[in-house]
Amino acid sequence: MSSAEAQRFVDIVKTVTESIVQQGPFDAGAYPLALRAAEMTLNSEVVRWLAGKEVRITRRGDVYGRSWETERLEKVMDDVLEREYQKNLIYLAIGEGAVSVREISAATGLALMRVSYLLTDLEKTNRVEFKGMHDRKPVFGVL
Amino acid sequence: MTAFEPKIVAFLCNWCAYAGADLAGVSRFQYPASIRTVRVMCSGRVDPLFVVQALQRGADGVLVAG
Numbered sequence: 001m002s003s004a005e006a007q008r009f010v011d012i013v014k015t016v017t018e019s020i021v022q023q024g025p026f027d028a029g030a031y032p033l034a035l036r037a038a039e040m041t042l043n044s045e046v047v048r049w050l051a052g053k054e055v056r057i058t059r060r061g062d063v064y065g066r067s068w069e070t071e072r073l074e075k076v077m078d079d080v081l082e083r084e085y086q087k088n089l090i091y092l093a094i095g096e097g098a099v100s101v102r103e104i105s106a107a108t109g110l111a112l113m114r115v116s117y118l119l120t121d122l123e124k125t126n127r128v129e130f131k132g133m134h135d136r137k138p139v140f141g142v143l
Numbered sequence: 144m145t146a147f148e149p150k151i152v153a154f155l156c157n158w159c160a161y162a163g164a165d166l167a168g169v170s171r172f173q174y175p176a177s178i179r180t181v182r183v184m185c186s187g188r189v190d191p192l193f194v195v196q197a198l199q200r201g202a203d204g205v206l207v208a209g
Contacts, residue, residue: 042190
Protein backbone atom coordinates (compact mmCIF):
# COMPACT_ATOMS: atom_id res chain seq x y z
CA MET A 1 0.00 0.00 0.00
CA SER A 2 1.14 3.61 -0.34
CA SER A 3 1.61 6.05 2.51
CA ALA A 4 -1.52 7.91 1.40
CA GLU A 5 -3.77 4.85 1.76
CA ALA A 6 -4.86 5.25 5.38
CA GLN A 7 -8.32 3.84 4.59
CA ARG A 8 -6.76 0.80 2.93
CA PHE A 9 -4.60 0.23 6.02
CA VAL A 10 -7.67 0.39 8.25
CA ASP A 11 -9.51 -2.07 5.98
CA ILE A 12 -6.60 -4.51 6.00
CA VAL A 13 -6.26 -4.38 9.78
CA LYS A 14 -10.02 -4.98 10.12
CA THR A 15 -9.99 -7.93 7.67
CA VAL A 16 -6.95 -9.53 9.30
CA THR A 17 -8.37 -9.08 12.80
CA GLU A 18 -11.70 -10.62 11.75
CA SER A 19 -9.91 -13.56 10.17
CA ILE A 20 -7.82 -14.17 13.32
CA VAL A 21 -10.90 -13.87 15.54
CA GLN A 22 -12.59 -16.54 13.41
CA GLN A 23 -9.58 -18.83 13.63
CA GLY A 24 -9.50 -18.40 17.40
CA PRO A 25 -6.55 -17.98 19.76
CA PHE A 26 -3.28 -19.55 18.71
CA ASP A 27 -1.82 -21.85 21.34
CA ALA A 28 1.90 -22.20 20.69
CA GLY A 29 2.10 -24.90 23.38
CA ALA A 30 -0.01 -27.20 21.18
CA TYR A 31 2.68 -27.33 18.47
CA PRO A 32 6.01 -27.44 20.29
CA LEU A 33 7.78 -29.75 17.82
CA ALA A 34 6.37 -28.12 14.68
CA LEU A 35 7.30 -24.58 15.73
CA ARG A 36 10.80 -25.53 16.90
CA ALA A 37 11.34 -27.50 13.67
CA ALA A 38 10.14 -24.55 11.56
CA GLU A 39 12.48 -22.22 13.43
CA MET A 40 15.45 -24.58 12.99
CA THR A 41 14.63 -25.00 9.29
CA LEU A 42 14.46 -21.27 8.58
CA ASN A 43 17.71 -20.81 10.47
CA SER A 44 19.52 -23.62 8.69
CA GLU A 45 22.55 -23.02 6.53
CA VAL A 46 21.16 -24.72 3.44
CA VAL A 47 17.93 -22.71 3.43
CA ARG A 48 19.71 -19.41 4.11
CA TRP A 49 22.27 -20.05 1.38
CA LEU A 50 19.66 -21.02 -1.16
CA ALA A 51 17.47 -18.01 -0.36
CA GLY A 52 20.49 -15.73 -0.53
CA LYS A 53 21.50 -17.06 -3.95
CA GLU A 54 18.04 -16.93 -5.51
CA VAL A 55 18.49 -13.71 -7.48
CA ARG A 56 21.96 -14.66 -8.65
CA ILE A 57 20.88 -18.12 -9.80
CA THR A 58 17.75 -16.95 -11.62
CA ARG A 59 19.42 -13.95 -13.27
CA ARG A 60 22.91 -15.22 -14.05
CA GLY A 61 22.66 -18.98 -13.70
CA ASP A 62 24.29 -21.45 -11.34
CA VAL A 63 28.00 -22.32 -11.07
CA TYR A 64 27.67 -24.71 -14.02
CA GLY A 65 26.29 -21.95 -16.21
CA ARG A 66 22.80 -23.45 -16.33
CA SER A 67 19.93 -20.99 -16.28
CA TRP A 68 17.03 -21.47 -13.90
CA GLU A 69 13.44 -20.37 -14.25
CA THR A 70 12.17 -18.76 -11.03
CA GLU A 71 9.37 -21.36 -10.81
CA ARG A 72 11.81 -24.25 -11.08
CA LEU A 73 14.08 -22.84 -8.39
CA GLU A 74 11.08 -22.22 -6.16
CA LYS A 75 10.05 -25.84 -6.60
CA VAL A 76 13.54 -26.88 -5.47
CA MET A 77 13.30 -24.50 -2.51
CA ASP A 78 9.94 -26.00 -1.52
CA ASP A 79 11.44 -29.49 -1.64
CA VAL A 80 14.45 -28.41 0.43
CA LEU A 81 12.22 -26.69 2.98
CA GLU A 82 9.99 -29.75 3.32
CA ARG A 83 12.91 -32.11 3.65
CA GLU A 84 14.80 -29.96 6.18
CA TYR A 85 11.62 -29.42 8.18
CA GLN A 86 10.90 -33.14 8.34
CA LYS A 87 14.51 -33.88 9.30
CA ASN A 88 14.32 -31.34 12.11
CA LEU A 89 11.02 -32.84 13.28
CA ILE A 90 12.68 -36.25 13.47
CA TYR A 91 15.72 -34.82 15.24
CA LEU A 92 13.50 -33.15 17.86
CA ALA A 93 11.31 -36.23 18.25
CA ILE A 94 14.37 -38.36 19.02
CA GLY A 95 15.46 -35.75 21.56
CA GLU A 96 12.03 -36.05 23.15
CA GLY A 97 12.47 -39.79 23.59
CA ALA A 98 10.96 -41.31 20.43
CA VAL A 99 13.93 -43.50 19.58
CA SER A 100 12.66 -46.22 17.24
CA VAL A 101 11.41 -45.64 13.70
CA ARG A 102 7.89 -46.55 14.73
CA GLU A 103 7.91 -44.14 17.70
CA ILE A 104 9.34 -41.34 15.53
CA SER A 105 6.66 -41.97 12.93
CA ALA A 106 3.95 -41.77 15.59
CA ALA A 107 5.40 -38.59 17.12
CA THR A 108 5.89 -36.74 13.83
CA GLY A 109 3.06 -38.10 11.68
CA LEU A 110 5.52 -39.02 8.91
CA ALA A 111 5.31 -42.34 7.08
CA LEU A 112 7.67 -45.13 8.22
CA MET A 113 9.49 -45.18 4.86
CA ARG A 114 10.03 -41.45 4.95
CA VAL A 115 11.38 -41.59 8.51
CA SER A 116 13.95 -44.28 7.76
CA TYR A 117 14.94 -42.51 4.53
CA LEU A 118 15.53 -39.21 6.33
CA LEU A 119 17.28 -40.94 9.25
CA THR A 120 20.02 -42.08 6.86
CA ASP A 121 20.50 -38.46 5.86
CA LEU A 122 20.64 -37.32 9.49
CA GLU A 123 23.19 -40.05 10.23
CA LYS A 124 25.36 -38.96 7.29
CA THR A 125 25.49 -35.39 8.55
CA ASN A 126 26.27 -36.58 12.10
CA ARG A 127 23.16 -35.25 13.75
CA VAL A 128 21.77 -38.63 14.71
CA GLU A 129 23.51 -41.91 15.53
CA PHE A 130 22.50 -45.55 15.49
CA LYS A 131 22.58 -46.65 19.12
CA GLY A 132 22.08 -50.36 18.60
CA MET A 133 19.27 -52.86 18.71
CA HIS A 134 16.76 -52.76 21.49
CA ASP A 135 14.08 -55.43 21.64
CA ARG A 136 14.99 -56.36 18.01
CA LYS A 137 14.33 -52.79 16.87
CA PRO A 138 17.02 -50.31 15.84
CA VAL A 139 17.14 -47.29 18.17
CA PHE A 140 18.66 -43.90 17.53
CA GLY A 141 20.09 -41.03 19.56
CA VAL A 142 20.83 -37.38 18.83
CA LEU A 143 24.40 -36.13 18.69
CA MET B 144 -16.27 -13.88 29.33
CA THR B 145 -15.30 -11.01 27.08
CA ALA B 146 -14.90 -11.45 23.33
CA PHE B 147 -11.59 -12.80 22.08
CA GLU B 148 -9.23 -9.90 21.42
CA PRO B 149 -6.38 -11.29 19.30
CA LYS B 150 -2.77 -10.17 19.56
CA ILE B 151 -1.49 -9.53 16.05
CA VAL B 152 2.12 -8.58 15.44
CA ALA B 153 2.23 -6.20 12.47
CA PHE B 154 5.50 -5.62 10.63
CA LEU B 155 5.01 -2.33 8.81
CA CYS B 156 7.30 -0.84 6.20
CA ASN B 157 8.53 2.60 7.22
CA TRP B 158 7.79 4.08 3.79
CA CYS B 159 4.37 2.71 3.02
CA ALA B 160 2.27 0.80 5.55
CA TYR B 161 3.73 2.55 8.58
CA ALA B 162 3.14 5.94 6.98
CA GLY B 163 -0.36 4.75 6.08
CA ALA B 164 -0.96 3.76 9.70
CA ASP B 165 0.36 7.14 10.78
CA LEU B 166 -2.03 8.88 8.41
CA ALA B 167 -4.90 6.72 9.66
CA GLY B 168 -4.09 7.96 13.15
CA VAL B 169 -3.83 11.59 12.10
CA SER B 170 -7.11 11.26 10.17
CA ARG B 171 -8.72 9.75 13.30
CA PHE B 172 -9.89 6.59 11.51
CA GLN B 173 -11.10 3.89 13.88
CA TYR B 174 -9.46 0.48 13.65
CA PRO B 175 -9.12 -2.54 15.98
CA ALA B 176 -6.60 -2.25 18.80
CA SER B 177 -5.48 -5.84 18.11
CA ILE B 178 -2.27 -5.00 16.29
CA ARG B 179 1.15 -4.50 17.84
CA THR B 180 3.23 -2.56 15.37
CA VAL B 181 6.87 -3.21 14.64
CA ARG B 182 8.32 -0.66 12.24
CA VAL B 183 10.84 -2.02 9.76
CA MET B 184 12.78 -0.10 7.14
CA CYS B 185 11.43 -2.35 4.38
CA SER B 186 9.03 -5.29 4.45
CA GLY B 187 11.88 -7.20 2.77
CA ARG B 188 13.66 -6.91 6.10
CA VAL B 189 11.13 -9.27 7.65
CA ASP B 190 12.74 -12.65 8.05
CA PRO B 191 10.36 -15.65 8.02
CA LEU B 192 11.97 -16.47 11.37
CA PHE B 193 10.31 -13.38 12.88
CA VAL B 194 6.93 -14.83 11.99
CA VAL B 195 7.64 -18.18 13.66
CA GLN B 196 9.15 -16.51 16.72
CA ALA B 197 6.19 -14.14 17.08
CA LEU B 198 3.83 -17.15 17.09
CA GLN B 199 6.07 -18.97 19.59
CA ARG B 200 5.96 -15.99 21.93
CA GLY B 201 2.22 -15.67 22.16
CA ALA B 202 1.01 -13.85 19.05
CA ASP B 203 -2.27 -15.08 17.57
CA GLY B 204 -1.42 -13.78 14.13
CA VAL B 205 1.21 -11.93 12.14
CA LEU B 206 0.65 -9.20 9.55
CA VAL B 207 3.38 -8.09 7.18
CA ALA B 208 2.47 -4.97 5.22
CA GLY B 209 4.57 -3.08 2.73
